[in-house]
Amino acid sequence: MSKELSYTIEEVSQLLKVSKLTIYDLVKKGELPVFRVGRQMRMDAKDLEMYINNNKSSTSPVPVAEPHRNDVKDSLNLVISGQDMVLDILGQHIEKDSSYKTLRSNTGSLSGLISMYNGDSDIVSLHMFDGDTGEYNVPYIKKILVGYPYILLNLVSRKAGLYVKKGNPLDLTNWTDLKQKDLAIINRERGSGARILLDEHLRIHKIPSKNLKGYDNEETNHLSVASAVSAGIADVGVGIEKAAKIVGIDFVPLITERYDLVILKSPKNEQLINIVKRILSSNPFQAEIKALGDYDISQTGSIIYETY
Known part of the structure; x- marks a missing residue:
């Protein structure tokens, strides 16, 4: 199978300079075809190019309009x-x-x-x-x-805590253990609940983030963080219990978090x-x-x- 370039919904929204809501709306209308990889939707580059070409005019470009809420x-x-x-x-x-x-x-x-x-x-x-x-x-x-x-x-409510390697070789059992010298962490992106959880406990325990090796290395979901720990890219990450079980690493529960809808x-x-x-x-x-x-x-x- 030849390798075709594809984009995530977020990447398409950035390329077209519109909100992700616009892209989701076009997908639902059938104007932009997508395929799924697990729970993620992706779009072939050739389909995106075809959509752009079909919406061009010989006199003036037809903009992709932001949908009114x-x-x-x-x-x-x-x-x-x-x-x-x-x-x-x-x-x-x-x-x-x-x-x-x-x-x-x-x-x-x-x-x-x-x-x-x-x-x-x-x-x-x-x-x-x-x-x-x-x-x-x-x-x-x-x-x-x-x-x-x-x-x-x-x-729901669910357990959150530390992703660690099988057997927890560094014996990480609480937030203060993140002070260990040369400990490598894999982080979540700014604005995520896991990132906020980490940052709040670093603040509470007076642990400067600049002292954490890998603090600026980010992943955008729990599974990717757990996978980074499993692969040895990092010693520890913060996330929920379910992802640790899926990936097959150990998990140190530190808090029961309430997962709500607004x-x-x-x-x-x-x-x-x-x-x-x-x-x-x-x-x-x-x-x-x-x-x-x-x-x-x-x-x-x-x-x-x-x-x-």
């Missing part, structure tokens, strides 16, 4: 921001139980929350630890979604909120999540915080 709402497309596989299951249940079509934006928690503030996401998943309060998500939402009414629902409250979103609440509380959805293992569903569907 009202237009997207009218077409019943939903953008769900986050990376956990539980979101894929949620999207499937939403499509099965309603007329909505779900689009996935694999951005980190903070980036997703900012995209919601800017009107580019409908459901944002969050797992952001605040070191001053020991609370998850609410302190950040209060600061970012200023002026917006919203509801915060629990999706949705803005508006007349247009009233139906969406009711649908999501119903799905999260349903036996079929919870049974499907429980079967995955490593997820706590004791609070799933509960209202964590709500403004009016």
